[in-house]
Amino acid sequence: MAHLLHIDASPRGERSHSRRLTKDFINQWQQQHPHDTITYRDIGRHPVPHVDEAWIAAAFTPPEQHTPQLHEAIRLSDQLVDEFLAADVYLFGIPMYNFSIPSGFKAYIDQIVRVGRTVAFEPSDAGNAFRPLVLGKKMFIIEARGDSGFQPGGRYAQMNYHDPYLTTVFGFIGITDITFIHVENNEYGGQKLAESIAKAQAQIASLVAL
Ligand SMILES: Cc1cc2nc3c(=O)[nH]c(=O)nc-3n(C[C@H](O)[C@H](O)[C@H](O)COP(=O)(O)O)c2cc1C
Structure with a gap:
């Protein structure tokens, strides 16, 4: 039995592709893993605060x-951590905004990447001072984009600060088993969008069945 944390980062409701696909994922997951438990957090509709001076003082005391x-300044962050x-398993629905993640999801990351809680800081002359503390987890990220061509070799590959950033920051705290599911061409609609949704749905079905 596993515990899953499901987060939606899109501020949109019914019109959000990432939200619709995380919902599909969860429905199928529940059928395949009926004893698993799920926590849901809606960052898109109920953002967490940005870190401030009191938060920083608390995090490093x-x-x-x-x-x-x-x-009090660190209480919410402690709860989020x-x-x-x-x-054990993460499912995040995260749009691409200006080639990166929405600021609401960045605020969440800043709340949970914490020295002493999710990453250890152990300075030494030997090398890397940071030791990841979040080990043995699995992450699925459903990313919605208006355009396409952000994959390696694609026409916008060098502008993609979404997947590489998430791979870096979650890898920094120890999560290296990350699978991305992309739904693209939202701005074009029509056949291009329909094909992308169908591809994402097929990927979800095969991932959940594993
Ligand atoms: C503020 C903003 C910035 C966006 N930036 C990009 C972008 O850099 N690249 C892209 O392909 N689409 C971009 N889009 C389009 C969204 O990624 C697309 O509409 C996506 O489907 C949004 O996710 P959602 O459907 O889950 O709400 C942007 C949309 C908004 C509102």
Whole structure:
């Protein structure tokens, strides 16, 4: 039995392709894994705050030295990290915005990538001071794009700061088993979009059946 954390990052509702496909994924997952449990978080509709000065002071002060103010400043982040660490499998629906991720999802990442909680900082002369702490997890990312051609070798490959960024930041905390599912050509609609949706749906069906 596994626990899944499902997050939608699109601010759109019914019109969101990433949302519709994460919903398909979850429906199929529940059929294949009826005993698994799921936590849902809607970042697109209910954004988490950006980090601020009090948050930074709290994050870099040992918890036993926290004043009530610092404790309060980091409370939501602690809850988000607890929720993140409780999951074995992640399903994130994340649009491409200006070649990267929506700022709401970046705010979430800044809340959960935490020294001492999801990554250890151990300075030494020997080499890399960072040691990832989130190990043995699996992640699925459904990415919606208006255009296409962002894959390696594609006409916009060098402008893609979405998949490479997510691979880097989640790899930094230890999550290396990441599968991307792309739904593209939302801006074109018609046959191009229909083909992309069908391809994404087929990929979801085969991934969930594994
Ligand atoms: C602010 C904004 C920026 C966008 N930037 C890009 C982009 O850089 N590349 C792209 O292909 N599509 C871009 N799009 C189109 C979205 O990626 C596309 O509409 C996608 O389907 C949105 O996800 P959703 O359907 O889950 O809401 C952008 C849309 C918005 C609203």
